[in-house]
Amino acid sequence: MLKEFRQQYTSTNEQFVLTDKTGLVLESEQTLFHIKKGSSIFEFHLFFESLVPLLEGIADEETSFHCIHIEHDGQLYIVDILAVVKKAGLLLIIKNLTDHYNAYQNVTQTRNESVIKTELTVLKNLELQERERFKNRFIQNFSHELRNPLTSIMGITELLGDTKMSDNQQKMLDFLKESNTNLRLMLEDTLSIGMIDAGKLEIKQKLFGLQRLFELIQFTYNAKAKSKALNFDCSWDVKIPEFVEGDRLRLFQVVTNLLDNAIKYTEKGTVSFSVQLNQKRANTASIRFRVTDTGLGISKENQEVIFESFYRSDGSEKTKGTGLGLTITKRLLELMGSKIRLKSELDKGSEFYFDMVFKYPLLSSLETKSLHTDQESSITSNGKEQRKFKILLVDDDAYVQTTLFKMLLNTNRFKIDLAYDGAMVFQEVVSNNYDLILMDVNLPNLNGIQITKLIKDFPFNNIKNIPIIGITANAYQENIDQCLKAGMRKVLIKPFEKEELLQTLYKVLL
Ligand code: ADP
Secondary structure (H helix, E strand, O other): OOOHHHHHHHHHHHEEEEOOOOOEEEEEOOOOOOOOOOOOOOHHHHHHHHHHHHHHOOOOOOOEEEEEEEEEEEEEEEEEEEEEEEEOOOEEEEEEEEEHHHHHHHHHHHHHHHHHHHHHHHHHHHHHHHHHHHHHHHHHHHHHHHHHHHHHHHHHHHHOOOOOOOOOHHHHHHHHHHHHHHHHHHHHHHHHHHHOOOOOOOOOEEEEEEHHHHHHHHHHHHHHOOHHHHHHHHEEOOOOOEEEEEEEOHHHHOOOOOOOHHHHHHOOOOOEEEEEEEEEOOOOEEEEEEEEEEOOOHHHHHHHHHOOOOOOOOOOOOOOOOOHHHHHHHHHHHHHHOOEEEEEEEEOOEEEEEEEEEEEEOHHHHHHHHHOOOOEEHHHEOOOOOEEEEEEEEOOHHHHHHHHHHHHHOOHHHHHEEEEEEEHHOOOOHHHOOOOOEEEEOOOOOOHHHHHHHHOOOHHHHHHOEEEEEEOOOOOHHHHHHHHOOOOEEEEEOOOOOHHHHHHHHHHOO
């Protein structure tokens, strides 16, 4: 039975041919090809000419040939040929492997195609990354070059503000100042991206008051939402640890970027910020931060691209921005081991959220707070230890800021932090213990008088009682009275000497 099957199979797939030493066919099966007895095998197909040298070989020597393409009767055969030297000439055993070779070719082709596809994707990603890197490097260098002229423009704008002006001129000057501030904020954003790209942005792991941060956010965004007639819901889980280890400034930057967008892209309804505890383990807590709005929403196709730098989907003049906020948010979160997620529907609103794992100390909150008190000191000439005063210097003019900073630092009596607008002031006062705030009255967005009033309204004594000294270029009594009424202890009129500054500070501090 098997013999029968074997015969059936081999008879259609194999052919034995015997030739003499000149290539004439002595005998041939007719299973695959019609090869006539007495004909020349070289005429049947050119391939067989390559067998001539074999005819000189010794008896029973075998040579194999693979994947030979032979066209016969309009059909393509792919065969393997075994040539065996015999006394009479050559025995040729031809095996039909057409199906096998075709299948093999298909597999190889599919594999090659998939390899090429993968390589193309890798190349495309590399190209995208390279494009993004080039764009950022270019913008970063460019923005760096813009810094100097911008500093001059800001200085001259400030000087102009000190001259007498008509109402119309004053309006133009205010516009100029607002544009300067926007331009400076854009530069700050591009520099942040550049720093992240260059791997220079370090994430700090320091103990900070998480709940205090939420209170600050609540406080700041209540006011921002109100100014656009929106509701602001702010809630956090009471089980969230009061103090955690992490980078407070970067977390704040992420949340405020999301909240600023939520307010910017919402015309009516509610913006909310909620913080929820996912789980607590040993000394780590996983926390979900969520910012939602009832605004414009983002289409499905735009949901991916809005995280690319300089992408602005609406492109309208109505909403100003650099298209960098979400890129910075995404990159900062990646640096902090988290990932931004988004659910959004056009015309319904958006929800941005991310999870972050914090370590938290197993200390009582009292002990933790004591970690925050500033113990830094300096040694006086008579060897007595003297505590350094911690001061927050608020000025949006980089030139003035540097001059004041140097004046104070040279005395070695002060430890100085810098801020240039209201949001930064609130951020700093909530997480530091300052002995004094030195505040320029003329600031972008909220001015120094408004910030002073807000600080004096704070619910915590250690914040609302920080003495504030104002700095102003406006010497009119009416302006000075306004400053004092808002809660400033003293007001310094520009320009002033170093001595006057120090005397005023010591009067308040000592
Ligand atoms: P910017 O706001 O400066 O344009 P972002 O990177 O913060 O830059 O945002 C990129 C784009 O994503 C915005 O131009 C806007 O079209 C869209 N977008 C961001 N947040 C929201 C939101 N909450 N609702 C609707 N669209 C948003």
